[in-house]
Amino acid sequence: MDYHAVKPLLLAAALLACSPLAQAASTLVYCSEASPAGFDPSQYTSGTDFDASAETVFNRLTQFKRGGTEVEPGLATHWDVSPDGLSYTFHLRPGVKFHTTDYFTPTRDFNADDVLFTFQRLLDKDMPFRKAYPSESPYFNDMDLNTTIKSVGKTDAQTVVFSLNHVDAAFIQNLAMSFASIQSAEYADQLLKQGKAEQINQKPIGTGPFVFKRYQKDSQIRYSANKAYWKPEDVKIDNLIFSINTDAAVRLQKLKTGECQVSGYPRPQDIEQMQNDPNLVVLHQAGFNLGFLAYNVTHPPLDQLKVRQALDMAIDKPALVKAVYQSAGQLAQNALPPAQWSYDPNIKDAPYNPDKARELLKEAGVKPGTEIKLWAMTVQRASNPNARMSAQMIQSDWAKVGIKADIVSYEWGEYIKRAKAGEHDVMIYGWTGDNGDPDNWLGVLYSCAAVKGSNYAKWCDPAYDQLIQKAKLSSDRNERISLYQQAQKILKQQVPITPIANSTVFQPMRKEVQDFKISPFGLTPFYGVSLSK
Structure with a gap:
């Protein structure tokens, strides 16, 4: 065989092998401590439920900076507050895509209708979707937001106005919390027409960094990377798996053997053993x-x-x-x-x-x-x-x-x-x-x-x-x-x-996990996290 004829083909193959597309897909496995009760963040108050939904599938109008308590823009690029503190105008981020899955294909980008659906569902017990799938929002009500928010309206497809009955000093922070995750109005309409409104809590659709794939109770939850995420630098792994293990000893063993890269809630008696393992890193900070x-x-x-x-x-x-x-x-x-x-x-x-x-x-x-x-x-x-x-x-x-x-x-x-x-x-x-x-x-x-x-x-x-x-x-x-x-x-x-x-x-993980930040709010977020080779 003529080597000179083959050389260009070998070179092309070598370049392809080094390209990001040809590299093996990265998969991060998180050994979590319990099964979530569902995937609609508005219905829950537990970190287990928020980790499985709000921290993976969804976004909010405002959000907390990774690892901190400071609020930054999310699905809203900026907002204006009236002098009397009773009106908040949110300017929405253009070009944000909802997830495409085997059970839903969006026909439009995120817009004001999705914000209206999300909050009207929380405010109005008589709205059609809530009648079809009766559900309470304990956090929303516990914080008196059901009486604080007078109305939610839009001035155009990219602008939403919240009118309040009274001043709420923490309103912007409240909207960054998990329960305020933005749902797809188009998906909700599809479920309503199909007579399957309850699936909003079983098959979630959001705009977040990870796309829900499937869930097996007491076993695992699988997600894939949202390749169309509006903040691409936050999506650095291709697949995310929650491996559900209620036994802390099992979680420890899986972490040590590399069956999972991050583990939740270690037992105090295991901390020293983890800290002495050369393959593990244990982050820690004072708990809030x-x-x-x-x-x-x-x-x-x-x-x-x-x-x-x-x-x-x-x-x-x-x-x-x-x-x-x-x-x-x-x-x-x-x-x-x-x-x-x-x-x-x-x-x-x-x-x-x-x-x-x-x-x-x-x-x-x-x-x-x-x-x-x-x-x-x-x-x-x-x-x-x-x-x-x-x-x-x-x-x-x-x-x-x-x-x-x-x-x-x-x-x-x-x-x-x-x-x-x-x-x-x-x-x-x-x-x-x-x-x-x-x-x-x-x-x-x-x-x-x-x-x-x-x-x-x-x-x-x-x-x-x-x-x-x-x-x-x-x-x-x-x-x-x-x-x-x-x-x-x-x-x-x-x-x-x-x-x-x-x-x-304490947050134990394998040493190949990069840029994980402990949430002061007790959550386990994976946006921005990567795995070294």
């Missing part, structure tokens, strides 16, 4: 979170303040934090984490005192041997690495003061669903801030508006509510701090919760 107990104040005898005070002071919290959180947790005494502005450092716990607890229970007429259902999460969270162990230690502490705690657990989605319905007596729960504003804690978790949502204590105090509502209306941070600190004192006095711990967040 709180692990706590919520007392359902609508269930006797928990409707009595003396009973809640007794149960609170009967828990040996330092011992619990040492055993459960080990070196990854700090004792919490307040309903806010120390990193949240307006946190009041003067608020302190009632000291551990079983004798006083027994006296209070006797005064409240609670007989020794009284049974209480203590709910424990079955999944690890940033705010509590082992809820089962926490429950067992609390059970032991309460037994010493005559209370018999029966530990109850459910699968994660069922746990949240039943808790929202108020079936629990006392539940172990946790929270990681979502937008950097105090209302995301004091409003979402303890307000009267949130009683049917994330206020698992079902506690409604008019004096407290008045303070946090007034704080939301103010643009003066010093005034807001004063109001929120007054509210924190009422919360501590009334004991709807027992704060337990603020934990350090």
Whole structure:
């Protein structure tokens, strides 16, 4: 064979092999801790659900900068606020594509109609789509956005105007949160015509960096890269797989063997082993979170303040934090984490005192041997690495003061669903801030508006509510701090919760993972992340 004739062909083949198109597709596997309850971010409040939908499939009008709490443009390039703070005009990003899948092919780009559909669905219970698929938006309602937003309208295809009934100091931050993810009005219309409106929660369509492919409950979720993403520098892997493993030991083993490149929620006792593994990297930072107990104040005898005070002071919290959180947790005494502005450092716990607890229970007429259902999460969270162990230690502490705690657990989605319905007596729960504003804690978790949502204590105090509502209306941070600190004192006095711990967040991964940034909001984002060869 004539070498000179073959040489150009060899050269062409070599160039093709080096081209990006010829290189092997990159696949990142994330060992996640639980199955999502669904893929419609507006319906949920859990990081598990947001990771599987809002952080992959969707975008919002505004968004948080990677790894921080600062808001930047998302699907809106910029916005204008009226002098009275009651009107927000968003100018939409042109040329943004919705995902094309085997179940939907868009015929147009993202526009104002999609924003209108997304928010009108949250605001109007009588809109056709919501009637076809009745669904609540706990976060939207818990934050009072259903009463804050007066109307949403468009002036043209690229401009949307939100009119408010009153000032909301955190409105822009709120719209950057997962529940405000923008849906496709065209896709919703297709589902409505097909009589399949509920599929919006099973087969999502968004504009985000990853396209949903398929989901097998308790096994895996598969995504592919959105090659038409409006911010191409954020899409650096071709395939993303969530490998669902509820057992932390299994996640660790898969990470060590390279079956996954990133793993969620490591056990505190495994951190040192991970840090000593030359193939792993463990990022860490102070957590913006709180692990706590919520007392359902609508269930006797928990409707009595003396009973809640007794149960609170009967828990040996330092011992619990040492055993459960080990070196990854700090004792919490307040309903806010120390990193949240307006946190009041003067608020302190009632000291551990079983004798006083027994006296209070006797005064409240609670007989020794009284049974209480203590709910424990079955999944690890940033705010509590082992809820089962926490429950067992609390059970032991309460037994010493005559209370018999029966530990109850459910699968994660069922746990949240039943808790929202108020079936629990006392539940172990946790929270990681979502937008950097105090209302995301004091409003979402303890307000009267949130009683049917994330206020698992079902506690409604008019004096407290008045303070946090007034704080939301103010643009003066010093005034807001004063109001929120007054509210924190009422919360501590009334004991709807027992704060337990603020934990350090650890994020283990393989060393080939590049540019992963820990979210201060407890999420696991993969946009901008790549794998080295």
